Amino acid sequence: MPQNQVIVLAARPQGAAGPEHFRLQSQPTPDLQDGQVLVRHHYLSLDPYMRGRMNEGKSYAAPQPLGEVMIGGTVGEVVQSRSPRFAVGDPVVGMGGWQIYSVVDAEQPGALRKVDTSHVPLSHYLGAVGMPGVTAWHGLVRIIEPQAGQTVAVSAASGAVGSAVGVLAKARGCRVVGIAGGADKCDYVVRELGFDACIDHRAHADAAALSKALKAACPNGIDGYFENVGGKVLDAVMLRMNAFGRIAVCGMVAGYDGQPLPMAYPALILVQRLKVQGFIVSEHIQDWPPALKELGQLVGSGRFRPRETVARGLESAPQAFLGLLQGRNFGKQLVRLL
Amino acid sequence: MPQNQVIVLAARPQGAAGPEHFRLQSQPTPDLQDGQVLVRHHYLSLDPYMRGRMNEGKSYAAPQPLGEVMIGGTVGEVVQSRSPRFAVGDPVVGMGGWQIYSVVDAEQPGALRKVDTSHVPLSHYLGAVGMPGVTAWHGLVRIIEPQAGQTVAVSAASGAVGSAVGVLAKARGCRVVGIAGGADKCDYVVRELGFDACIDHRAHADAAALSKALKAACPNGIDGYFENVGGKVLDAVMLRMNAFGRIAVCGMVAGYDGQPLPMAYPALILVQRLKVQGFIVSEHIQDWPPALKELGQLVGSGRFRPRETVARGLESAPQAFLGLLQGRNFGKQLVRLL
Numbered sequence: 001m002p003q004n005q006v007i008v009l010a011a012r013p014q015g016a017a018g019p020e021h022f023r024l025q026s027q028p029t030p031d032l033q034d035g036q037v038l039v040r041h042h043y044l045s046l047d048p049y050m051r052g053r054m055n056e057g058k059s060y061a062a063p064q065p066l067g068e069v070m071i072g073g074t075v076g077e078v079v080q081s082r083s084p085r086f087a088v089g090d091p092v093v094g095m096g097g098w099q100i101y102s103v104v105d106a107e108q109p110g111a112l113r114k115v116d117t118s119h120v121p122l123s124h125y126l127g128a129v130g131m132p133g134v135t136a137w138h139g140l141v142r143i144i145e146p147q148a149g150q151t152v153a154v155s156a157a158s159g160a161v162g163s164a165v166g167v168l169a170k171a172r173g174c175r176v177v178g179i180a181g182g183a184d185k186c187d188y189v190v191r192e193l194g195f196d197a198c199i200d201h202r203a204h205a206d207a208a209a210l211s212k213a214l215k216a217a218c219p220n221g222i223d224g225y226f227e228n229v230g231g232k233v234l235d236a237v238m239l240r241m242n243a244f245g246r247i248a249v250c251g252m253v254a255g256y257d258g259q260p261l262p263m264a265y266p267a268l269i270l271v272q273r274l275k276v277q278g279f280i281v282s283e284h285i286q287d288w289p290p291a292l293k294e295l296g297q298l299v300g301s302g303r304f305r306p307r308e309t310v311a312r313g314l315e316s317a318p319q320a321f322l323g324l325l326q327g328r329n330f331g332k333q334l335v336r337l338l
Numbered sequence: 339m340p341q342n343q344v345i346v347l348a349a350r351p352q353g354a355a356g357p358e359h360f361r362l363q364s365q366p367t368p369d370l371q372d373g374q375v376l377v378r379h380h381y382l383s384l385d386p387y388m389r390g391r392m393n394e395g396k397s398y399a400a401p402q403p404l405g406e407v408m409i410g411g412t413v414g415e416v417v418q419s420r421s422p423r424f425a426v427g428d429p430v431v432g433m434g435g436w437q438i439y440s441v442v443d444a445e446q447p448g449a450l451r452k453v454d455t456s457h458v459p460l461s462h463y464l465g466a467v468g469m470p471g472v473t474a475w476h477g478l479v480r481i482i483e484p485q486a487g488q489t490v491a492v493s494a495a496s497g498a499v500g501s502a503v504g505v506l507a508k509a510r511g512c513r514v515v516g517i518a519g520g521a522d523k524c525d526y527v528v529r530e531l532g533f534d535a536c537i538d539h540r541a542h543a544d545a546a547a548l549s550k551a552l553k554a555a556c557p558n559g560i561d562g563y564f565e566n567v568g569g570k571v572l573d574a575v576m577l578r579m580n581a582f583g584r585i586a587v588c589g590m591v592a593g594y595d596g597q598p599l600p601m602a603y604p605a606l607i608l609v610q611r612l613k614v615q616g617f618i619v620s621e622h623i624q625d626w627p628p629a630l631k632e633l634g635q636l637v638g639s640g641r642f643r644p645r646e647t648v649a650r651g652l653e654s655a656p657q658a659f660l661g662l663l664q665g666r667n668f669g670k671q672l673v674r675l676l
Contacts, residue, residue, distance in 0.1 A: 273618060
C-alpha cells in the first residue's frame, strides 16, 4: 500500500485559526478489507463549515477530533477495490478528508458516489454540482421560495454557494443582487454569472452605508436573502427587507472565531413579518437528486461557469483554508493533490 | 346626539411615551348617516401595538395620525342604529378607539361584530376571545406548530396573549413554561393558568442567569417559543432552543421606545436550525373563526379564566397604557367606560 500524507487538527483555536492548529504528517495506508476501496484524491474541498468543526462544544456537528485527519470533501479515482460496486479507474466523490489517499467502506450508503465526468469536470462535484450547489438550491428553493419578479440578495456572492444561489434565482426569473468583497469579485458576479448587480461590502464602512447602496441596487426592496456572512452585511440587508421576506441562514463566517456577532435590528423580524431560518444541507437528503440534476444541467450546458481557486499540494491546504475564512479565495476553494 | 369624550394623540414621543403625548377633549357626536350605528363603549382595550403606532415612520401599520382619536379595540352596546344589521341593545366588538362613543359604518366588512354574552363576559371579547387570543392561536398553531410532549415557552406569560398561548399549548399536550415579571404573576401563571413552570425574569440580572433558570425549568430544552418581549429574555431563551425549534415573534415591547435592541446570538439560528418568524394577527383573517371557536369554548367552560386589570374612566387610559408598557398590568389591561 502507498504511504499516505495527511493533515490533522493539532490544536483547537482560541480566537482566530492559524497555521499552528494544523500538522502535516506521513502515515502508512492500511490494507483493504472486503468491501473497501482505496481512493487517490485529485482535489480536496475547503469549506467554511470546517472552521466550526475545529471548535469544541455545541454546534450542529460533532467537533473534529484532535490529532485526526481533518474532514473534508474529496474527488478522486479508485485505485484499488475490494468492492463489487466500484472498479479501478472510477471517478468518485466522497468525504476523504485532508489527505492524499483514503480507504472507504464502499458499502456504507452515501460514503462514495461514482460521477459522470463527460460533461462536468471532476472538480465541480465539490462545488457547483456538489455540496455547495445543493446548499444553494435548498436554501433558495425550500426556504426563500422565490417568485418570478421578486428580488433575491446573496452574500459571499462569488463563492461556491453564493454563485449557485444567483444562477438558480436568475433561472427562476428573479432580480438577483450579490454582495461580495472586492471590485474584481463584483465584476465577475455581474459579467460572468449574470447577476443584475453586485455591491462591494468593503467599499462601505458600516451597515448604514451598505444599506444605502443596497437601496439603490434593489429599488423594489429585497424579498429573499441567502445569508453566508452575518454581522454588518446581515444588518444592512435586514433594513431593506420587504414585508413577508425570507432569510435563509446558511453561514455566519464572520462569527466562526467565537466573538459574539449580534443582530442589530431583530425587531424588523416583527415589523416586516420576516421568516429567518437556518439549515444544514446534510439534513435534507431528499433535495440532493433534484438539486444535482438542475445544477448538472446548468454547468453541463455552459450556462453556469463556476470559478475555482486552486491551491497546489496538500501542504498548502492550511494557508488556503485560512485565506478562505478571510475571503481571499475567488469562487470555490480547492486544493489540487495530483 | 350625546356629547363625546375622546383622547387624541397630542405629540409623538421621542424616546419613552408619557402622559404629555395624549390629550382628553370633548367633542360633538356627528349625526348618523344611513348604514351607520352609534355604539356606547363599555370597555376600551389597551395593547402594546399602540405604542408602535405612536411613532412616525416605517412599521407594519400606518402611524396613528396626530390630533386624532387614538385607535383601539372596544366592546359596547348599540344605542342608535340606521343599519338593518344591528339593533339597539346589540352587544358588539369593534375598533371604536379611545372614546366613549363611536359612529360605525356597519356595512363595512369586519367593522363591527355582534357577540354572544351568554357564556363569555363582554370584556373577554377584547382579550382571550378577541384579538389577543387569536394572536396567541396563530403564533402557536401556525408558526410554532407544537407536538404533544414538546416544550413551549412564552414571555409576558400572564398577559392577554401569553396566558392564551399557555392554555392552548397545554391543550395540545405540551410542557409549558412561562416567563413573567414578578412572583405574583408567576404564581398566577402556574396555579390558575396551569403552566408547568414560570420564571420571574426580574429575579435574574442578565441573559446568562435567566438562561440557567430556563435550563432547570426545561430539562428537555425548548422546542417552541412565543416572543412578546425581546432583548434579554429572547437571548436567554435562544440559548436553550432545541434543534429545529420555532420562534413566533409577536412583540418586542422592550424595543418600542426606539432604542436598538440587538439579538445577541443570531448564529444559533444556524447552529440549531431555528425558524424565527414574525407575524401580525390582522393579516391572518382565515384563522379568526377556528381560533375564536376554540378560545370561546375554553373560556365558556371555565377551563381558561383570563385575568383582567381594569382602569376606571376614559381619563385613566393614558396612565394605564403607560403602565402596560412597563408590565404594571396583570392580565388583560382594560379601561371601563361605563
